[in-house]
Amino acid sequence: MAFDDRQRRMVYDRTDGYCHICHKKLAFANYGTAGARGAWEVDHSRPRARGGSNHGNNLFAACVGCNRSKGAMTTQTARRRNFTIRAPMSSTRKRALRQENTALGTLLGAGIAAAVAGPAGVLAMGAAALAGGLVGRQIGKATRIPKA
Ligand SMILES: [Zn+2]
DSSP states (O other): OOOOHHHHHHHHHHTTTBOTTTOOBOOGGGBTOTTSTTOEEEEESSOGGGTOOSSGGGEEEEEHHHHHHHTTOOHHHHHHHTTOOSOOOOHHHHHHHHHHHHHHHHHHHHHHHHHHHGGGGHHHHHHHHHHHHHHHHHHHHHTSOOOO
């Protein structure tokens, strides 16, 4: 099955341009160019040989090596062989997660100020909440997938 540019872009963006099996960074322009840096193909998460469809939710970007060695293997098996469990997150999902972490850190900071200083700590809460927010942002950064 040949995919047009729009479909390829959708598949590529689902994992923010990383192989969904080994999490290696892929080069969008090198689609189907085996041997090129970051070369990738569209993988059917559930192989067509096992009844998988061409719908977007069954399609993932995979580097040529992973895609070819996967064959009719399930995604779960292929990922386990690479010590990965999930597909890399899309940039949209990563951004949302960072915001959640920042909010969580702010709550934690406020909670700590209240617990430590009691009602008198109300004035300190503003500063603590700010610090908590920064901690949350750091947590957010740490959840980013390192570049291969
Ligand atoms: Zn791969």
